[in-house]
Amino acid sequence: MAEFMTNKKTTVFRRFDDVHIRLLLHLQDEVSALEKELLELEEAGSVRQDAAARKANVMRELRKAMAEYGKSPANTIMVTILTRPQITSSPTGPQCKQTEQATKPRTD
Numbered sequence: 001m002a003e004f005m006t007n008k009k010t011t012v013f014r015r016f017d018d019v020h021i022r023l024l025l026h027l028q029d030e031v032s033a034l035e036k037e038l039l040e041l042e043e044a045g046s047v048r049q050d051a052a053a054r055k056a057n058v059m060r061e062l063r064k065a066m067a068e069y070g071k072s073p074a075n076t077i078m079v080t081i082l083t084r085p086q087i088t089s090s091p092t093g094p095q096c097k098q099t100e101q102a103t104k105p106r107t108d
Contacts, residue, residue: 020072027069034062 041055 024069024072027065027072031062031065031069034058034065038062 038055038058041051041058044051
C-alpha cells in the first residue's frame with residue numbers, strides 16, 4: 001500500500017460521490033416539475049397560441065434536462081450501485097450474478 005501511495009506515476013482524485021448524488025436529485029426534481037407542467041398543459045387541451053408556445057418551451061427544457069441527466073456521473077454511480085454483481089456459492093463453484101436493489105419509482 002505504501003508503495004502505491006508513493007508511486008509518482010499514480011494520481012488519485014476524489015470522486016465527490018455525495019455532491020454528484022445531490023446534483024442528480026436536484027435534476028430529478030427539475031425534470032419532475034417540467035413533467036408536471038407538461039401534463040397540465042396537455043390535460044388543459046388548450047390550442048391557444050401562448051399555450052402551444054409554452055408547451056414547446058417545456059419540451060425544449062425537458063430535452064436539455066434529460067440529456068444532462070443521462071450524462072450525469074452521479075447517474076452512472078447509481079446504476080453501478082443498483083447493478084452490483086453478487087457472488088454466490090453453488091455446487092459447481094462460485095457464481096456471479098447481477099442483482100438489482102428494489103426501488104420504487106417516484107410518483108410525485
